[in-house]
Amino acid sequence: MFPILETDRLILRELVEDDARDILNCFSNADVLRYYGQKPLTSLDQVKQIIRNFSTDYDEKRGIKWGIEQKEIGSLIGTIGFQEWSLEHRRADISYALFPEKWGDGFASEAVKKIISYGFEELGLERIGAVVFVENKASNHLLTRLGFIKEGVLRKYLYQNDIPFDANIYSLLK
Template sequence: MKQKKSVFPVLETKRLKLREVTHEDAADMLNYMSDPEVVRHIGLERFKSLEDAKSEIDWYETIHKEGSGMRWGITLKGEDQLIGSCGFLNRAKKHFRAEIGTELSREYWGTGIASEAFQAVISTGFNHMQLERIEALIEPLNIASQRLAEKHGFVKEGLLRKYEYTQGKFDDLYMYSLLKEEWG
């Protein structure tokens, strides 16, 4: 018996449509994920091929299917070009928590788009996914992401020393969190 695929929710904001990412988006994803500035603080190597993008898209599908996350593609309303993504990973249903993450094409930095997407995803997490805690793990040098988290009410809880091993090195990460009762 074939397992029924769960419906992927589409989120809309004033300027954005957040939707499922598919292999048709691979070229758009390669465009921004091949930029060393975009991937600098997210623990991934710069994408070099469509296969790199397709592999990332496959991971988005896997975490959605297994319930450990959900990643929305960010598009401008009325356009279908993928300009970034935002969503949850490392979801622990038993503990009602998940980690939030985002990346955005450099062309759109400083426009409020990341903030608008972040707000929509946080709202969905608390209102539709029964999350009680949303975490953000942010590299100390990633000032823009720290500001984004703080703008949305996240509290810096502390420094996780040598928490991740990515790209041949150990990374320290700040742990930020937002609780449902603090949000809104």
């Protein structure tokens, strides 16, 4: 059963095909993708397939992706999850994205704290990693504020619009 997590202002829940329009709007937005290392999504069918892939990843214990729903408005405001999840090595990498109109409201911090706790307490993780564009000041700041340690710089690690970017690699240990 897919875990539903709750914070004061958020519900982290399984993504479903009905979320496809919101996800397409988010991940076709150049501002969101500027530091995401992903090409823009272009169709609802593409997004629905991605949602099915998320479900398979969870079933096969390779990853878990939640939709971030704001309680007050009852709609999706972003996504968050773990990928590169390894039961054997007790680690996973975190990623998250919020709709631009929700940036700066503390929602990312609230959601990240919740899944860090879930990862350590429920999934048995010992290490949570993060790979972040060096230029993504907000995300770098968020991670360090939450206790992540910068381990180094991965040179020309992520491409956005066919341009290579360096990325910081972070970890948080249990």
